[in-house]
Amino acid sequence: MYSQNNNNVSPLEIYSWEMLQARLNKAMLSLQYGNKPSEPRNRKRDKQPADPRLQLCTNETVMLSVFRYLTKNERLVAMRVCKAWERMAVHPSLWKSVNASHQRIESAQLTGVVRRLPETLDLNWSKIEKEHLSWLLTRLPQLRELHLQGQALEVVGQLYTIHCPPLRLLDISFTADLTDANINKLFSPPNCIRTFQSVLTTKMVDLKELHLAGTLIGDDGVLSIAKILPSLTYLDVKCCLNVTDLSVVFLSHPQTPISSNLVNLDMRGCHQLTYASFDYFPSLPSLRKLALYPCWNLPLKLLQHWGRRYGFVVNSDKILEKFK
Template structure:
């Protein structure tokens, strides 16, 4: 800014802004972020007040590791305009809190038509959250459920059910979904957008079931075993 204040404030230079793992944001820093209007903002592990986050809801928002006391600001009509939301390892987020975020007051019947990526890794959520996503996020393309310990074979069956848009969603289940068994692979075959299936941490899933998964889909898409129980789509 000492070289050229006008140039340094050019919004084209600030489309992606990463202030993750910083000390608490000062009012001056907050004003600077708001002035530059980034389309992608990473606030992961950065202490924030609720009122600060309320000013920073933008197109792509990453708030990994923050607490519900701050994230409750997201129970707002502004949320439907977010395209990417990263809530991994956020403290105090369970089904009830996710519902408040997905269905803000006054928007009970309005779907989040712009949300394409949602990361919920490490959260204590159940199938009730998955049903909410199916009803209220029709454009969802990527869903991260890694380390969600309550995800089971029936959860995968729900995501892959006929007539649901999540059937066309690229779902990440690894690592940490330890309740999955060989039975989930018959449902995973229905997920048409699956690009990688990393099951190395799923002790109840066998190598033989992974080989059968690749063989059964060979007439539809080319999958390859990159490592033990790590399946990659090649086309």
């Protein structure tokens, strides 16, 4: 008889029907297929030598030299091959210039531009919000050329910040409602100057080329440019109907630094210019190209006569060009 008081004997294990069926299935599978012998842990797997062609395809130096011969669309296709090619296809050395003109700029485009870190960014006539441009300027310190034709005044106003990169070229042509007061503020030193900066200068102090075609600036705006931008060599104010002979006086004045550095001057379509302005153009010693045609008060024959007197010739584009 089995004694209930015997503590040395453990109670019998009672299995349910599901547990018995699971054990039976496991045993049947083991008999049918057999157990796969496990490999020893200390055994090292034989490594096959890597294909040298595969190593070349993932070498950044080699692939960058190949990607330079691809077009923009071909690079976008190459980015879909693998993660290594996606990273190399957006290398900044391949994207010195990014053209996003006539497009609607969304978050995806902003991220793509920042990944490429271009030196030249073309946003002419694109639909971009002022917050987006401000976000871009703070993340593109290497940017040197910026094209913003046809943008709203509030978008162009985002350049008035300490985060604006030191541009060499700026094109804000055909900006609506851009007046002399806006020009003076845009190129003035920003208010939020850091404490360790000893000289309060504008972020545009090294600007070489400025395009203001089709805006509402006048003589006061040109005077501000002549005072604030001493390194300017190219000034484009064509179709600015408020520009008069007084602007030429400001640009050629010997006390303004721009007078000795200005090389190209485009004043086509400034119909308030008269023959009196010709007395001041010779005071620009570095001037090599002067565009004045068409202007209502300056016929082409008059330009040719003045050009022969001061060593200029009218080229095929009707631009006065200095003799070499």
